[in-house]
Amino acid sequence: GIQVxxxxxxxxxxxxxxxxxxxxxxxxxxxxxxxxxxxxxxLINLFYIPSGTKQNGRLSATTVATERYSLLYISSSQTTxxxxxxxxxxxxxxxxxxxxxxxxxxxxx
Amino acid sequence: NAGVxxxxxxxxxxxxxxxxxxxxxxxxxxxxxxxxxxxxMGLRLIHYSVxxxxxxxxxxxDGYNVSRxxxxxxxxxxxxAAPSQTSxxxxxxxxxxxxxxxxxxxxxxTVL
Numbered sequence: 001g002i003q004v005x006x007x008x009x010x011x012x013x014x015x016x017x018x019x020x021x022x023x024x025x026x027x028x029x030x031x032x033x034x035x036x037x038x039x040x041x042x043l044i045n046l047f048y049i050p051s052g053t054k055q056n057g058r059l060s061a062t063t064v065a066t067e068r069y070s071l072l073y074i075s076s077s078q079t080t081x082x083x084x085x086x087x088x089x090x091x092x093x094x095x096x097x098x099x100x101x102x103x104x105x106x107x108x109x
Numbered sequence: 110n111a112g113v114x115x116x117x118x119x120x121x122x123x124x125x126x127x128x129x130x131x132x133x134x135x136x137x138x139x140x141x142x143x144x145x146x147x148x149x150m151g152l153r154l155i156h157y158s159v160x161x162x163x164x165x166x167x168x169x170x171d172g173y174n175v176s177r178x179x180x181x182x183x184x185x186x187x188x189x190a191a192p193s194q195t196s197x198x199x200x201x202x203x204x205x206x207x208x209x210x211x212x213x214x215x216x217x218x219t220v221l
Binding site: 086 | 140142159165167199205207210212215
């Protein structure tokens with residue numbers, strides 16, 4: 001099956017710092033998404049980004065489908081950005097998604 | 110706009126007991142999913158459904174059964190709970206056209 005690798009596995013940021021999270025796929029995927037799991041366990045949709053670049057406030061994402069990777073940028077990080085960031089892609093026509101293992105982000109004051 | 114709703118949010122069971130988790134979505138999505146997440150781990154697919162009356166196994170289906178009698182509901186059943194099924198369970202749904210996935214808030218299950 002398709003493998004999804006996220007890097008780095010862990011990230012510690014000082015408030016105000018910028019960072020980039022990466023998601024690599026072993027094969028083509030459709031409909032790539034980024035999620036944030038907050039410290040309370042809720043999974044929040046960040047970006048639905050099959051290709052191209054999108055921005056939402058301090059967060060932005062870029063997917064290069066032909067090269068099988070996606071990047072999530074966090075700028076001017078805040079403590080509320082802490083949590084786990086997952087990427088996922090639709091791997092087949094039956095609606096099955098493949099998730100990465102996640103990047104654990106801790107933003108310190 | 111409720112989105113994806115899971116009930117109950119918390120449950121404690123004794124080994125051998127049975128229970129059903131209910132997932133309801135109001136977005137008219139064709140596809141629905143049940144995932145489990147263990148501490149410090151990612152999401153693992155238990156079962157999924159591509160439409161009313163159809164279900165299929167995911168990565169970790171053993172010990173679980175599902176039913177999708179109505180398009181908006183997807184039920185996850187544990188017939189004889191085991192401590193290994195202690196986990197947080199997430200339901201999700203997606204529209205077949207776009208494939209964008211939406212999650213419920215999760216159900217925390219503890220089996221003693």
